[in-house]
Amino acid sequence: MGSEDRKEREKLEMRQLIIKTAMQLFTQNGIENVSMRAIAEKIEYSPGSLYSYFKDKGDIIHAIHTEGFKKLYALQKTLDGIGNPVEKLAKMGELYMKFAMENKDYYDLMFIAKGVGDKIFEKKEWDAGQRTYDYLRETVKDCIARGNIINSDVDAATFAFWGFVHGMAALIIRGRCAMMPDEVIQQTVKGSLHFMNTNLMSVEQRVMSNE
């Protein structure tokens, strides 16, 4: 009778194995070049078996998607200790870009890929994304409260920041900067982050934050 626990555990382990394998193949061959058959073959099961653990391919992708958001949020939480919201905002931008550049496949799934976006809002799992956004929003709010960002609506400013970093990440990941060599891209991103973080703040702050 107590084997139900074990069974459930095994089912979960199998799910984990599938997710892990899928992610491996994704990063190896690109997300759309991975078939259900390929995943099945790698774990030495038949293709049909995958459908006992996931409703369809989108469901696997969605699981990876959720994992990615957990990763990002965990990273974001490392900024908790920073008191100055301006500094926090700057670091958050760098961290976000670092995450995107070092986990291009995760990032692609989370913020760019099609067919995922629609599914997100069905479940409560969007929470992970919402938390990430709220974290940014709170920081922007603090900046405004302290007068470091002036004359602005919180939501407009937050979306602007998000758009800015996402835009850079998306352009790079989807190969729209391929005319530049990698090192130039990296340098430019760094410069752009610096540009935003110094020039968007009010003058007093701008002077203060000159390292």
Added chain:
Amino acid sequence: MGSEDRKEREKLEMRQLIIKTAMQLFTQNGIENVSMRAIAEKIEYSPGSLYSYFKDKGDIIHAIHTEGFKKLYALQKTLDGIGNPVEKLAKMGELYMKFAMENKDYYDLMFIAKGVGDKIFEKKEWDAGQRTYDYLRETVKDCIARGNIINSDVDAATFAFWGFVHGMAALIIRGRCAMMPDEVIQQTVKGSLHFMNTNLMSVEQRVMSNE
């Protein structure tokens, strides 16, 4: 003997017809829900025929892609008359977002879709994209020259602006703002554009550009 001209003309017309039909179906059913068979059926040809006019599906997409860039550049040129680079930059941002929102399928192909990005840089056709970018860059350069954007590298600032607008567009088009109603999104974009255009400029300009 003089029928060669006509033949070539007909071939071009056929290409145009295919492109037009493909674009119609793309906007109607979403880019990835359009098969070669569907395109062929709509123009009442067999699927195989398409391959006499285009190397493969990617080639059709690429043709549409190029068309999109021409459209965008034509739009951009309407800003030629604006002397003040700050105002020009502001209008360019609005125009870019307007184009993206009103031509989501074009925009997707041009700046987001996968499999297109790689092909762009093969041919000289990237010129269309480059021109668009250079136009932005020149405007940013002028802003810096006039002291309206301070303390900044041209390329970093240009990329920041591009990233900013592209980020907003990409997030919306790929359904990452689906938790907000459409009208809220529009309002926020407007606010974000305003936020950037007022707060990124140096104080003197900021006061002057208060309409």
Added chain:
DNA sequence: TCAATTATTAAACAATGTTTAAAATATAAA
């Protein structure tokens, strides 16, 4: 051990992009 539930599989299905060899058509020369 035996019945019942569950997991797994092989096979098939429909749809995709693409290729190929044959048929239809158009062209140029006789």
Added chain:
DNA sequence: TTTATATTTTAAACATTGTTTAATAATTGA
């Protein structure tokens, strides 16, 4: 016009995709 040549167009097939189904194997509880 007739004939030979080149070009379009097509039907059919191929390989690959995600997914479903009905049968098989394995596991479970009694």
